[in-house]
Amino acid sequence: xxxxxxxxxxxxxxxxxxxxxxxxxxxxxxxxxxxxxxxxxxxxxxxxxxxxxxxxxxxxxxxxxxxxxxxxxxxxxxxxxxxxxxxxxxxxxxxxxxxxxxxxxxxxxxxxxxxxxxxxxxxxxxxxxxxxxxxxxxxxxxxxxxxxxxxxxxxxxxxxxxxxxxxxxxxxxxxxxxxxxxxxxxxxxxxxxxxxxxxxxxxxxxxxxxxxxxxxxxxxxxxxxxxxxxxxxxxxxxxxxxxxxxxxxxxxxxxxxxxxxxxxxxxxxxxx
Amino acid sequence: xxxxxxxxxxxxxxxxxxxxxxxxxxxxxxxxxxxxxxxxxxxxxxxxxxxxxxxxxxxxxxxxxxxxxxxxxxxxxxxxxxxxxxxxxxxxxxxxxxxxxxxxxxxxxxxxxxxxxxxxxxxxxxxxxxxxxxxxxxxxxxxxxxxxxxxxxxxxxxxxxxxxxxxxxxxxxxxxxxxxxxxxxxxxxxxxxxxxxxxxxxxxxxxxxxxxxxxxxxxxxxxxxxxxxxxxxxxxxxxxxxxxxxxxxxxxxxxxxxxxxxxxxxxxxxxxxxxxxxxxxxxxxxxxxxxxxxxxxxxxxxxxxxxxxxxxxxxxxxxxxxxxxxxxxxxxxxxxxxxxxxxxxxxxxxxxxxxxxxxxxxxxxxxxx
Numbered sequence: 001x002x003x004x005x006x007x008x009x010x011x012x013x014x015x016x017x018x019x020x021x022x023x024x025x026x027x028x029x030x031x032x033x034x035x036x037x038x039x040x041x042x043x044x045x046x047x048x049x050x051x052x053x054x055x056x057x058x059x060x061x062x063x064x065x066x067x068x069x070x071x072x073x074x075x076x077x078x079x080x081x082x083x084x085x086x087x088x089x090x091x092x093x094x095x096x097x098x099x100x101x102x103x104x105x106x107x108x109x110x111x112x113x114x115x116x117x118x119x120x121x122x123x124x125x126x127x128x129x130x131x132x133x134x135x136x137x138x139x140x141x142x143x144x145x146x147x148x149x150x151x152x153x154x155x156x157x158x159x160x161x162x163x164x165x166x167x168x169x170x171x172x173x174x175x176x177x178x179x180x181x182x183x184x185x186x187x188x189x190x191x192x193x194x195x196x197x198x199x200x201x202x203x204x205x206x207x208x209x210x211x212x213x214x215x216x217x218x219x220x221x222x223x224x225x226x227x228x229x230x231x232x233x234x235x236x237x238x239x240x241x242x243x244x245x246x247x248x249x250x251x252x253x254x255x256x257x258x259x260x261x262x263x264x265x266x267x268x269x270x271x272x
Numbered sequence: 273x274x275x276x277x278x279x280x281x282x283x284x285x286x287x288x289x290x291x292x293x294x295x296x297x298x299x300x301x302x303x304x305x306x307x308x309x310x311x312x313x314x315x316x317x318x319x320x321x322x323x324x325x326x327x328x329x330x331x332x333x334x335x336x337x338x339x340x341x342x343x344x345x346x347x348x349x350x351x352x353x354x355x356x357x358x359x360x361x362x363x364x365x366x367x368x369x370x371x372x373x374x375x376x377x378x379x380x381x382x383x384x385x386x387x388x389x390x391x392x393x394x395x396x397x398x399x400x401x402x403x404x405x406x407x408x409x410x411x412x413x414x415x416x417x418x419x420x421x422x423x424x425x426x427x428x429x430x431x432x433x434x435x436x437x438x439x440x441x442x443x444x445x446x447x448x449x450x451x452x453x454x455x456x457x458x459x460x461x462x463x464x465x466x467x468x469x470x471x472x473x474x475x476x477x478x479x480x481x482x483x484x485x486x487x488x489x490x491x492x493x494x495x496x497x498x499x500x501x502x503x504x505x506x507x508x509x510x511x512x513x514x515x516x517x518x519x520x521x522x523x524x525x526x527x528x529x530x531x532x533x534x535x536x537x538x539x540x541x542x543x544x545x546x547x548x549x550x551x552x553x554x555x556x557x558x559x560x561x562x563x564x565x566x567x568x569x570x571x572x573x574x575x576x577x578x579x580x581x582x583x584x585x586x587x588x589x590x591x592x593x594x595x596x597x598x599x600x601x602x603x604x605x606x607x608x609x610x611x612x613x614x615x616x617x618x619x620x621x622x623x624x625x626x627x628x629x630x631x632x633x634x635x636x637x638x639x640x641x
Contacts, residue, residue: 161355161357163353163354163355163356163357164357164359166319166322166324166351166353166357167351167353167357168374169323169324169343169344169345170322170323170324170344170345170349170350170351170371171345171370171371171374171375172343172344172345172346172371172374172375173374177374181374182359185359185361186359186360186361188361
């Protein structure tokens with residue numbers, strides 16, 4: 001009893017501290033986005049000139065909405081493609097039996113050890129050859145599937161009791177039907193998790209779009225933000241900060257929704 | 273819908289037979305149990321019949337048609353699994369309808385059948401629940417309803433009751449049996465529980481060591497076990513198996529203690545004699561020289577199970593009347609008073625001696641001597 005009594009406040013103290021460390025920069029960023037640039041430049045953070053003027057300006061003067069749309073299209077396509085192809089790949093690694101299956105899987109796992117930066121140059125050469133530069137395709141096609149996604153879904157599919165497959169076989173379901181009607185609903189929590197993960201991954205891409213996009217028409221948000229800084233000669237920090245907040249909001253929504261599903265999933269549980 | 277197994281065999285790696293030469297004929301409408309200890313290949317055999325595991329040797333006929341290489345869905349059978357294999361994300365109704373939907377039955381037909389099946393297993397109140405909101409027994413019923421809903425007449429069951437608690441299991445045994453009779457299903461039922469097999473089955477196949485040990489009605493198997501394995505597997509408490517050697521012309525000496533008269537002279541060899549606990553009689557104390565010492569006493573209410581040791585250390589199980597008092601360490605005087613099964617040293621049944629009253633006096637006398 002005494003232990004828990006002293007431990008609880010201690011635990012909360014640590015949690016609060018961590019929360020401040022993590023949330024601090026974000027709160028600071030949000031706060032500055034409400035201040036006029038003049039105040040930010042002076043370092044007058046306790047200014048009272050709070051307004052949403054920066055936001056209005058960002059929307060009016062910059063291509064931030066276009067960046068948002070671009071990122072939304074790219075991320076959604078990437079997410080959908082990864083869900084489809086990773087689940088199909090994982091299905092094959094769990095429910096199909098073929099020669100060299102495990103070897104192939106370990107080969108795919110091994111590609112996870114290769115950092116993306118190492119693939120940039122060959123990938124760039126390839127997409128240039130394919131004439132895909134400065135287009136949505138260049139930001140989607142290299143990310144149609146992911147080794148991590150296959151790995152994660154394979155683990156999830158392996159949790160499916162073999163009796164379910166046997167029952168489905170007795171009922172005469174073919175692989176496509178079993179994939180669609182049993183595997184996907186059974187592993188939907190993992191699918192949601194992968195969806196959130198791949199969406200955010202794509203949303204936060206910076207290096208690859210920077211190399212492959214040259215116009216606002218296709219530029220995604222993260223590179224758009226960078227662009228704002230160099231375009232605005234007088235460095236309108238308040239407006240840049242407002243744009244950054246706009247860019248972060250979808251991320252927070254995805255995380256929030258994803259967390260909601262994740263919690264549900266934990267309660268759902270499998271039936272033995 | 274009869275089923276014929278013709279010398280079925282299964283090898284996973286060349287020359288390594290998990291099952292060998294399994295032949296049986298299962299009549300239409302029969303309740304056929306496959307019994308054996310875990311790892312004997314009974315589930316493998318069931319999955320071979322279902323088509324989930326390819327058959328390595330022999331031929332399978334379903335309804336007089338060769339089905340050895342047919343895919344599972346064309347074998348016209350359903351299966352109930354030990355873990356029930358319910359789809360956790362579907363309601364009871366959808367679980368039951370699953371197979372019918374997969375087979376593209378018309379919607380009204382599906383509804384009719386599902387309603388009827390759910391009604392038969394008394395799950396009307398739980399139609400819209402998910403499996404996780406059901407108790408073990410209710411899940412079991414959903415699995416049954418799913419098997420019943422399709423119109424096929426063969427149902428394979430893989431230890432369907434073993435995840436239930438003891439009382440529910442006994443209740444479900446009767447329900448299952450009644451349902452099977454009512455619907456005229458041909459059931460192949462795999463279990464490791466000999467009591468389940470004895471109480472439910474029309475015929476029992478005993479599997480052990482990759483082979484059939486015996487096929488017969490429960491009574492056959494209990495009264496005429498083909499070998500020591502079958503003899504000790506069926507019946508609780510277990511049959512005592514005592515080493516025996518030929519002592520005199522028409523007499524066997526069991527565990528160097530008990531004497532058993534046999535009707536005809538036996539060639540000199542080692543034998544094993546099986547005697548069920550209820551075929552052993554406890555003589556009143558002081559009636560002769562005691563020959564067994566009590567090691568443990570189990571009170572079952574209606575009777576007492578005694579584990580004793582014969583003079584030479586051979587363990588022996590006995591049944592005693594509940595009114596008597598026994599303590600660990602007591603010396604008993606045990607005599608043969610019922611059937612004794614004589615097996616050769618390989619464990620194959622040779623003949624049965626109706627010990628009973630005819631030999632009781634003789635044994636009694638020899639024990640006393």
